[in-house]
Amino acid sequence: MRNYFARSLYEKIKKNRKIILLSADIGNKLFDKIKKDFPKNFLNCGIAEPNLITFAAGMSKAGFIPICYTITNFLIYKTIEQIRTDAIYNNNKIILVGTGSGLSYNHLGPTHHSLEDIGLLSNLPNINIFSPSDKNDLEEHLKFSLNKNNKLTSYIRLGKKNEPVIDKPILKINKLNYVKKNKSKIALIFTGPLFEIVEDAEKKLHLNNIKIDVINFHQIKPISINMKKKLSNYKIIYTVEEHFPDTGIKGIISSCLSAEKTMVKSVNNKNDFISILGDRKFLRDKFGISSNKIVKTILYDKKKNRY
Amino acid sequence: MINNFKLSKFSKLARYEIIKQTFLKKSGHLGGALSCTDILVNIFNRYVLDKKNNKFILSKGHCALAMYAVLYISKKIKKKQFESFSEKGSYFGEHSSPKIKNDYIHFSTGSLGHGLSFAAGISYSNKLIKKSGYTIVLMSDGEMNSGTVWEAALISSKLKLDNLIVIVDYNKFQATGKSDEILNIKPLAAKWKSFGWKVVECDGNNHSSINYSLKKISKSFHKPKIVIAHTIKGKGISFMEADNNWHYRSPSKEELEKAKIELKIK
Numbered sequence: 001m002r003n004y005f006a007r008s009l010y011e012k013i014k015k016n017r018k019i020i021l022l023s024a025d026i027g028n029k030l031f032d033k034i035k036k037d038f039p040k041n042f043l044n045c046g047i048a049e050p051n052l053i054t055f056a057a058g059m060s061k062a063g064f065i066p067i068c069y070t071i072t073n074f075l076i077y078k079t080i081e082q083i084r085t086d087a088i089y090n091n092n093k094i095i096l097v098g099t100g101s102g103l104s105y106n107h108l109g110p111t112h113h114s115l116e117d118i119g120l121l122s123n124l125p126n127i128n129i130f131s132p133s134d135k136n137d138l139e140e141h142l143k144f145s146l147n148k149n150n151k152l153t154s155y156i157r158l159g160k161k162n163e164p165v166i167d168k169p170i171l172k173i174n175k176l177n178y179v180k181k182n183k184s185k186i187a188l189i190f191t192g193p194l195f196e197i198v199e200d201a202e203k204k205l206h207l208n209n210i211k212i213d214v215i216n217f218h219q220i221k222p223i224s225i226n227m228k229k230k231l232s233n234y235k236i237i238y239t240v241e242e243h244f245p246d247t248g249i250k251g252i253i254s255s256c257l258s259a260e261k262t263m264v265k266s267v268n269n270k271n272d273f274i275s276i277l278g279d280r281k282f283l284r285d286k287f288g289i290s291s292n293k294i295v296k297t298i299l300y301d302k303k304k305n306r307y
Numbered sequence: 308m309i310n311n312f313k314l315s316k317f318s319k320l321a322r323y324e325i326i327k328q329t330f331l332k333k334s335g336h337l338g339g340a341l342s343c344t345d346i347l348v349n350i351f352n353r354y355v356l357d358k359k360n361n362k363f364i365l366s367k368g369h370c371a372l373a374m375y376a377v378l379y380i381s382k383k384i385k386k387k388q389f390e391s392f393s394e395k396g397s398y399f400g401e402h403s404s405p406k407i408k409n410d411y412i413h414f415s416t417g418s419l420g421h422g423l424s425f426a427a428g429i430s431y432s433n434k435l436i437k438k439s440g441y442t443i444v445l446m447s448d449g450e451m452n453s454g455t456v457w458e459a460a461l462i463s464s465k466l467k468l469d470n471l472i473v474i475v476d477y478n479k480f481q482a483t484g485k486s487d488e489i490l491n492i493k494p495l496a497a498k499w500k501s502f503g504w505k506v507v508e509c510d511g512n513n514h515s516s517i518n519y520s521l522k523k524i525s526k527s528f529h530k531p532k533i534v535i536a537h538t539i540k541g542k543g544i545s546f547m548e549a550d551n552n553w554h555y556r557s558p559s560k561e562e563l564e565k566a567k568i569e570l571k572i573k
Contacts, residue, residue: 040435046465051424051458058428061413064435066428081418082455086425090405090415 001158001193002099004135006030008142009067013041018063019146022056024049024070026099049074053082057092065095065146071105072098072114072157080120087153088126095145096155101131102192102242103287104160106280110273114157115287119247121155122221128154129221131191134165137218144173163193171216174224176231182211185235185307188294191217191249192242197284201294208295210302217249223256232260235307238298240267240289263306267294309352311514317380318348318514319570322543324376324389326566329557332393334401338553340373342478342511342538343445347377349517350443350474355411356381360440362429364414366422367447367476371403374412383411420453422446423473427463430471430531441525443472449481451492457502463531464503472524473533476511478540480551499533511536512543544569 010033013019021042035042045052056066075098087094105112121129132138145154171177190198239250245266254264268288321344329335355363365374379389391397398404402417414425426442463471487493496506505527509520524532541547544566
């Protein structure tokens with residue numbers, strides 16, 4: 001996803017020199033083409049993320065469209081006040097692109113994981129939060145965020161690299177985006193690059209004669225009336241995300257459906273740091289994300305006659 | 308150009324308006340507002356009001372009242388707006404709001420350590436599009452405690468932002484004590500020099516000293532610029548000067564009258 005980001009951004013800068021990429025000393029070689037062909041549109045601001053955000057807000061005030069890029073936890077956790085006060089409160093639109101989100105940096109440990117960023121940012125008013133499942137989603141998020149009709153600061157939560165591309169129609173902003181639509185009473189909602197796991201679970205459930213809808217929850221904020229209405233038609237919504245559920249999409253969907261009868265359940269229910277090392281699959285497993293866990297959770301409710 | 312005598316008269320009037328508002332509203336960071344009054348009067352009259360390319364950023368946002376007073380006397384905000392300071396329904400708060408639409412207020416601060424990074428972003432943008440004009444930032448000495456200030460100092464120096472001028476209102480106090488005791492920021496000039504900045508020091512309560520330092524510093528190139536302006540907290544009113552109780556105290560009716568006499572306001 002990050003390689004596509006660099007390629008796509010190159011094309012966008014080519015068309016609009018007001019776009020400036022500000023990095024916090026990350027992305028070695030990734031942006032070489034931008035640096036070479038458009039040296040004025042790239043600036044390494046050093047390992048000084050709070051300054052990076054406020055500096056970007058100043059550039060926005062002066063008419064540029066700054067994109068702030070670094071590893072998600074540094075981009076969001078070190079800078080929450082700068083994002084809130086200097087970008088959002090002061091109406092200076094910036095674009096935050098966090099890379100290596102969730103458990104992407106499995107081997108670097110919890111200092112480099114981000115399982116809280118959606119919670120921190122969704123608490124702020126007037127911000128768009130996007131979590132692309134593949135590079136095609138990312139393209140739409142970038143287009144929307146950069147568009148001059150969008151006045152709000154945006155956050156785009158990237159995975160790392162080599163995420164598979166999902167065979168699905170181009171996403172629509174402010175609409176629910178179905179990857180599988182089976183007219184089911186239950187929906188499995190995922191965010192970020194988790195489709196492979198979700199698809200595997202869907203197939204296994206199908207073998208058990210359970211049909212589910214699968215939704216790519218790429219737009220976490222704002223949730224439109226249309227999205228809310230469609231969500232409220234389900235009896236049970238299962239969420240899966242590389243984020244702590246209470247403040248992630250589970251918490252957000254529950255809160256927007258609080259006056260409805262829909263039950264919202266998170267497949268991943270671990271609420272602690274994942275300190276143990278291993279590959280990403282192993283860490284996801286430890287965090288409660290696997291196709292087997294999804295299948296088990298949904299089958300259990302079937303047995304209990306919950307849907 | 309407005310002469311020093313007229314600037315001194317302007318300063319006295321501004322001080323009176325500031326003190327009167329803190330008396331009426333029982334709010335406002337009085338001591339710090341009075342220490343930076345002369346700096347604000349000077350730079351607004353000489354570098355900001357009739358020079359549209361120059362932008363002013365108040366980084367020590369808690370002294371917005373002093374900025375409002377200067378804008379009010381200069382007829383850049385209306386009497387009604389100025390008098391709404393700290394009142395129900397107003398946006399002219401102890402910290403300015405982005406809801407205020409004014410050609411001279413560009414950034415709402417209040418959290419310290421943000422103004423310099425923001426101003427550096429503007430200055431760098433102006434360099435990219437070859438737009439002339441200075442970004443002038445007023446900071447407090449208490450702000451020098453903040454890590455972001457030094458992050459911004461590094462990048463401004465790297466980018467050779469000679470269109471960026473910082474003025475530090477070095478009144479030697481912060482909220483709860485002396486700024487050299489809470490975190491020793493001395494030697495302040497040497498610190499900024501070592502970060503690659505052009506440094507000039509002046510008496511920040513003396514118009515000819517402020518003028519001289521700004522003229523001198525504007526002649527240097529390839530480095531960001533800082534004027535360390537030595538000031539007195541509570542300046543202008545004998546019983547408030549260098550007394551940190553006035554950091555957030557408001558005067559009684561009697562004290563307001565005394566101040567009025569000292570400022571020779573009729």
